[in-house]
Structure formats: structure tokens, C-alpha cells
Amino acid sequence: MAAQTNQPMVEARGLGRTFRTRTGDVEAVAGVDFAVQAREVVGFLGPNGAGKTTTQRMLSTLLAPTSGEATVAGCDLRRNPVGVRRRIGYVAQGGSTNPNALCDEELVLQAQLYGLGAEEAGRRAADICARLDLADLGARQIKTLSGGQRRRLDVALGLVHGPGLVFLDEPSTGLDPQSRANLWTHIRGLRDELGTTVFLTTHYLDEADALCDRILIIDHGRIVAEGTPDQLKRRISGDLVIFTVGPEAERARGVLAGRPGVREAVPHDGTVRVTVERGEEGALPLMRALDAAGIPVASMQIARPTLDDVFLTLTGHSLRDQPAAEGRRPS
Amino acid sequence: MSAWREARLVFRQQLRLSWRQPVWAVLALIQPLLYLALFGPLLRPLTHTPGFPPGSSWSVFVPGLLIQLAMFGTMFVGFGLIAEMRYGVVERMRVTPASRMALLMGRVMRDAVVLVGQAVLLIAIATVFGLRAPLLGLAAVLVIVLLLGISLSSFSYAAGLKLRSEDALAQLLNSLAVPLLLRSGILLPMSLAPRWLYLLSRLNPFSHVVDGARAAVRGDFGSGSIAVGFIAALGLAIAGVAVGTRTFHRETN
Ligand SMILES: Nc1ncnc2c1ncn2[C@@H]1O[C@H](COP(=O)(O)OP(=O)(O)OP(=O)(O)O)[C@@H](O)[C@H]1O
Ligand SMILES: [Mg+2]
Numbered sequence: 001m002a003a004q005t006n007q008p009m010v011e012a013r014g015l016g017r018t019f020r021t022r023t024g025d026v027e028a029v030a031g032v033d034f035a036v037q038a039r040e041v042v043g044f045l046g047p048n049g050a051g052k053t054t055t056q057r058m059l060s061t062l063l064a065p066t067s068g069e070a071t072v073a074g075c076d077l078r079r080n081p082v083g084v085r086r087r088i089g090y091v092a093q094g095g096s097t098n099p100n101a102l103c104d105e106e107l108v109l110q111a112q113l114y115g116l117g118a119e120e121a122g123r124r125a126a127d128i129c130a131r132l133d134l135a136d137l138g139a140r141q142i143k144t145l146s147g148g149q150r151r152r153l154d155v156a157l158g159l160v161h162g163p164g165l166v167f168l169d170e171p172s173t174g175l176d177p178q179s180r181a182n183l184w185t186h187i188r189g190l191r192d193e194l195g196t197t198v199f200l201t202t203h204y205l206d207e208a209d210a211l212c213d214r215i216l217i218i219d220h221g222r223i224v225a226e227g228t229p230d231q232l233k234r235r236i237s238g239d240l241v242i243f244t245v246g247p248e249a250e251r252a253r254g255v256l257a258g259r260p261g262v263r264e265a266v267p268h269d270g271t272v273r274v275t276v277e278r279g280e281e282g283a284l285p286l287m288r289a290l291d292a293a294g295i296p297v298a299s300m301q302i303a304r305p306t307l308d309d310v311f312l313t314l315t316g317h318s319l320r321d322q323p324a325a326e327g328r329r330p331s
Numbered sequence: 332m333s334a335w336r337e338a339r340l341v342f343r344q345q346l347r348l349s350w351r352q353p354v355w356a357v358l359a360l361i362q363p364l365l366y367l368a369l370f371g372p373l374l375r376p377l378t379h380t381p382g383f384p385p386g387s388s389w390s391v392f393v394p395g396l397l398i399q400l401a402m403f404g405t406m407f408v409g410f411g412l413i414a415e416m417r418y419g420v421v422e423r424m425r426v427t428p429a430s431r432m433a434l435l436m437g438r439v440m441r442d443a444v445v446l447v448g449q450a451v452l453l454i455a456i457a458t459v460f461g462l463r464a465p466l467l468g469l470a471a472v473l474v475i476v477l478l479l480g481i482s483l484s485s486f487s488y489a490a491g492l493k494l495r496s497e498d499a500l501a502q503l504l505n506s507l508a509v510p511l512l513l514r515s516g517i518l519l520p521m522s523l524a525p526r527w528l529y530l531l532s533r534l535n536p537f538s539h540v541v542d543g544a545r546a547a548v549r550g551d552f553g554s555g556s557i558a559v560g561f562i563a564a565l566g567l568a569i570a571g572v573a574v575g576t577r578t579f580h581r582e583t584n
Contacts, residue, residue: 085428096422109340115333
């Protein structure tokens with residue numbers, strides 16, 4: 001392995017890609033800087049068209065960057081693309097198999113193209129099939145597999161040679177909850193048992209939250225935030241403290257708005273929803289303030305924002321209402 | 332050396348895939364066989380026309396059919412590559428360290444093997460119809476067919492990779508195939524044509540390939556035609572592989 005232990009597995013410096021199209025240039029990735037450390041599971045989160053796939057395709061040598069540079073698994077992306085290819089695995093967003101081929105055939109071939117001998121390739125193929133619940137499907141033609149089975153095969157094809165670094169582009173698309181959980185277990189196992197570094201993209205906030213050590217949020221080709229799931233949730237949206245105050249909601253808002261640590265206070269349906277930096281510490285002083293103003297509080301609730309809320313705050317649109325997103329582009 | 336190994340791996344996989352759908356390889360034989368059955372007998376009276384090359388009508392007609400098979404059997408392989416690109420298979424292979432040339436040549440080798448199999452079958456059937464040819468001549472014609480197949484399949488892959496669309500590839504092939512077919516004297520020898528057309532056809536390397544194939548089948552080892560045809564076919568093969576490899580490098584790097 002060319003990568004030294006304290007060197008990042010992926011380091012992008014001003015990496016960018018502009019596509020020339022008939023209708024003009026599309027700046028898909030606008031010069032991003034980031035690093036992925038060895039043994040880290042990093043999630044790349046962003047709405048459709050944000051530039052996730054383009055970034056991953058550049059890092060896996062499939063697409064030439066139009067600006068910047070990167071080091072991947074210890075190899076310079078531009079000068080040593082073959083070195084990069086030797087050390088990585090890549091699972092594309094859109095599938096990777098010939099419908100007329102058999103599962104085993106494709107897996108063994110893929111492992112052999114990475115230089116493994118036939119026997120070793122066969123063993124690895126069987127192993128990855130067992131881990132991803134494909135064991136009985138080896139001799140099946142790929143066109144007879146279900147969508148989720150085919151997706152698991154795509155993932156298996158990217159992992160069969162045991163790479164130290166893998167790029168997974170929306171690996172869990174189309175998987176049922178059980179297969180998704182199984183995939184998560186496998187990805188965690190890769191990191192914990194084999195020390196594999198994983199860089200994945202996802203639309204599923206719960207997936208990023210549950211699986212990733214760190215998250216990069218990308219929008220319009222730029223990285224707009226970066227941190228652990230907890231950090232992001234805390235830093236960007238703060239916590240939500242909800243007081244049930246009945247008819248006094250409007251007055252409660254007046255009391256709480258502008259107090260130190262309060263970002264926002266919104267009356268809503270007999271409650272006042274207050275956004276604070278840290279819910280656990282911020283709630284009590286607010287409670288006392290309401291008390292002092294003579295507003296009775298029926299109940300109090302602290303809610304952690306979901307990554308979806310984070311997303312909304314950062315990009316101005318929610319992950320789940322993408323069609324509406326276009327109209328709300330920050331100018 | 333690892334490129335050779337990789338090419339063989341791709342070749343084996345491609346061959347398995349072809350084997351699984353033998354219908355295509357058989358369909359490609361239908362046209363030449365129909366020509367053989369329906370068109371061949373028509374040629375017999377022509378053998379006495381001035382300008383008709385020496386030899387029986389079969390030894391003039393069958394080499395033309397073989398070259399036609401080589402052209403039409405391999406010209407369209409680019410469509411298969413476009414399908415593979417759509418499936419994501421090409422990208423999956425590109426992300427491995429395998430040599431780009433191997434990814435191309437593995438496929439070309441499959442096409443060449445399928446083609447030679449078809450050619451042998453066609454020769455066998457033509458023998459039943461009445462073709463008589465020396466074994467050495469038949470071997471020579473198979474080599475020419477092989478080289479031509481390598482050339483056209485490489486060109487076709489390059490075009491498919493570059494155009495990335497079935498429609499565009501179909502238009503390109505349509506505009507190339509018919510003139511090539513008519514002008515190279517595949518069906519009727521160009522020696523029957525008026526002098527200006529004959530001279531024009533000499534500029535087309537395919538017509539030399541066809542002449543070489545005819546000379547081989549009638550056992551005319553003394554004339555230079557076989558050598559010229561072989562060199563033309565070899566030149567086309569080298570050009571095809573060079574263009575194909577370059578395109579694979581360029582489009583996939
Ligand atoms: N080959 C191409 N030619 C022109 N534009 C392209 C090309 N590939 C991608 N784009 C554009 O670049 C932008 C980023 O696309 P990309 O595929 O990286 O997005 P993504 O974040 O992966 O989105 P999704 O979540 O939908 O997969 C989009 O606006 C897309 O239309
Ligand atoms: Mg994508």
C-alpha cells in the first residue's frame with residue numbers, strides 16, 4: 001500500500017469539473033477541497049445535481065478534472081491513474097452488469113482484472129456473495145435478479161478485490177430496509193475489521209447519520225458544510241426547544257426572542273418553538289424567563305434536528321422536496 | 332504481458348456471452364447463405380463473359396461472400412459496445428487497472444473467433460454447392476477474413492465509443508457500408524466494370540482484399556494478388572487496432 005498511515009486517503013485540492021454542453025458550460029463541481037482520512041467512513045450528502053457523482057468519478061479516474069488536483073490512496077490522480085485504479089474500488093450509481101452474464105462470472109472476472117488469480121478470485125467472489133446475501137444467486141443470469149439483488153451485486157463487484165479505499169455512489173438505492181441494514185453492517189465491518197476507507201454518497205439522511213464518521217454536504221458543486229453528524233446537527237441548526245404554553249404563545253415569543261443564545265422563536269399551534277445552540281443547557285434559563293413573565297408552561301420538549309433540518313438550513317431546500325428546490329436557488 | 336492476460340479474460344467472458352446467444356452468429360450467416368443459394372446459380376453463365384476472372388463461378392462468388400461476411404459480421408459490433416456502456420459494464424472495467432488495449436482486444440478477439448467460425452461453416456456449405464478449392468488457398472482466405480474482421484471490429488468499437496449513440500452509429504455505418512460493398516467488387520468482380528470504375532475501385536483497399544481472396548481460393552499462388560490482398564488486410568487491421576486503442580485511451584481516460 002502506497003498510502004502512509006497518517007496521510008489522508010483522499011485529498012482533493014481545488015478539484016473541479018466543468019462540462020461543455022450545447023447550451024453552455026455546466027460547472028458541476030466548482031473546485032472543492034476536502035480530505036478523507038484512512039479508516040474513515042465519509043458521507044457525501046447533497047441534492048440531485050449537486051456534483052456528488054462527478055466528484056466521485058473524478059477521484060476514481062473515470063473523468064478528467066478541468067481544474068485542481070487530488071491524491072487518492074497515495075497516488076497522484078493525474079500522474080498515476082493506474083496506481084489509483086489498483087488501490088480503489090468503485091460502485092457506480094447506475095449499475096454495472098451485463099444482464100446476460102452470470103453473477104459469478106462477473107464477480108470472478110472483475111477480481112481477475114484486478115490481478116487476482118482464478119482460484120483466489122473465485123474464493124473472494126464466494127466470500128463477498130455470502131456477506132451480501134447473494135450466495136444462492138451465483139449461477140443466475142443477472143437479468144433474472146430483482147432490482148435490489150442487482151444493486152447488491154453492483155456493490156459486491158466494487159468490493160470483491162478487497163480494496164483499501166472504496167467509492168460507493170448511492171449504494172443503498174433500491175434496497176429494502178433489511179438489505180440496507182445488512183449493507184451498513186458490512187460497511188462498518190469493512191472499516192472495523194479490514195481498515196477500509198469508505199467514501200459514499202447518499203440521499204438518505206438516516207443512512208449518513210447512522211453510518212458515517214463524517215459528512216460533507218455539497219450543493220451546486222460547492223461543499224457547504226462538513227463535520228460529524230452530531231456537529232452538523234448542533235452547529236447549523238442548533239437544538240429545538242418546544243414549550244407548550246397554550247394561548248400565551250405569542251407573548252412567550254416576545255419574552256424569549258432576543259434572549260442570549262436564542263436564534264429564533266416561532267409560535268406555532270399553542271407552542272413556541274425556540275432554536276438554541278444547545279438544548280440541554282439552553283432550556284432551563286428559558287423556562288425561568290417564562291416563569292418570571294408569568295406564563296405557565298404545560299410541558300417542555302427538546303428535539304434534536306434531523307439532518308434534513310440541517311440540510312434545509314444550509315441549502316435552502318429540503319432533501320425531500322427536490323422539485324421545489326429549483327425555484328429557491330440562492331443567487 | 333499482463334495486458335495479454337487481461338485481453339484473454341475479457342475475451343473469455345465475451346465469448347461466453349456470445350455463446351449464450353448463438354442466434355446472432357447464426358443470423359449473420361443467413362444473408363450469405365441466401366446469396367449462395369439464390370444468386371450463385373445465376374453467375375454460372377457469366378463465366379464466359381469477357382472480363383470475368385478465371386476459375387469456376389463458385390471460386391469467384393464465394394470469396395466475395397466471405398469478405399461480405401467479414402464486413403457485415405463485424406461492422407456492427409459497435410452497437411454491442413454502446414449497450415455495454417449503457418449497462419455500465421465498460422465503466423466498471425475502466426475503473427480497474429486493466430490495460431485499455433486489453434479491454435478492446437478481448438472484444439475484438441471474440442469477434443474474430445466468431446467470424447472465423449462462421450467463415451468455416453460458409454466454406455463447408457459452399458463446398459456442398461460445388462466450390463472446389465485447395466486447402467492452402469482456403470487457409471489463406473481465412474487469414475484474410477480474420478485480419479479484415481479485426482480491422483472492422485476495432486473501427487466499429489472506436490466509432491461506438493466515440494458516438495455513444497445507436498442512431499449516430501447506424502447512420503455512419505449506413506453511409507459507409509453500401510458504397511464499400513458495391514465498390515469493392517464483392518458481389519461482382521470489378522473487372523466487369525468500365526475502365527474508369529475499375530480504376531477508381533483500385534483506390535479502395537477492400538477491392539485488393541477481395542482480389543487476394545479470389546486468387547487464394549482458385550489456388551493462384553503465383554500471382555502477386557494474394558500477397559497484395561494480405562498486405563491490404565494487414566494494413567487495415569493495424570490501422571483499425573491503432574484507431575481503436577487510441578479511442579479507448581482517449582475516451583476512457
Ligand atoms: N456528462 C455531462 N455533461 C453535462 N453535464 C453533466 C454531465 N454529467 C453531469 N452533468 C451535470 O453536472 C451536475 C452534477 O451532476 P452529478 O451527477 O455530479 O450530480 P449528483 O450530485 O450525483 O446528483 P444525483 O443525486 O442526482 O445523483 C448536474 O447539473 C448534471 O446535469
Ligand atoms: Mg449522482
